[in-house]
Amino acid sequence: MNxxxxxxxxxxxxxxxxxxxxxxxxxxxxxxxxxxGVYEEELRLIGDVTIVGFWAP
Incomplete structure (x- = not known):
């Protein structure tokens, strides 16, 4: 699976x-x-999706 x-x-x-x-x-x-960055949004997650956030000093 890709x-x-x-x-x-x-x-x-x-x-x-x-x-x-x-x-x-x-x-x-x-x-x-x-x-x-700053992302100001209202989201609705439906389905098989992964969200990963990266932090930078």
Missing amino acids: QAVVSVSHNEPGGLPRIGDALAVAGAGTTVMLQP
């Missing part, structure tokens, strides 16, 4: 700017990786 990874970032090239945007394209088993 798992997809979608990046959410305000600065990273190719990263989506909003968590909601990443969830909209995420299929079952996708990992959404949050790069450092």
Whole structure:
């Protein structure tokens, strides 16, 4: 099984700017990786998606 990874970032090239945007394209088993930043959104998680946040000093 091949798992997809979608990046959410305000600065990273190719990263989506909003968590909601990443969830909209995420299929079952996708990992959404949050790069450092503030993301103020209301979200509804439906399905098999993992959200991982990274902290940077």
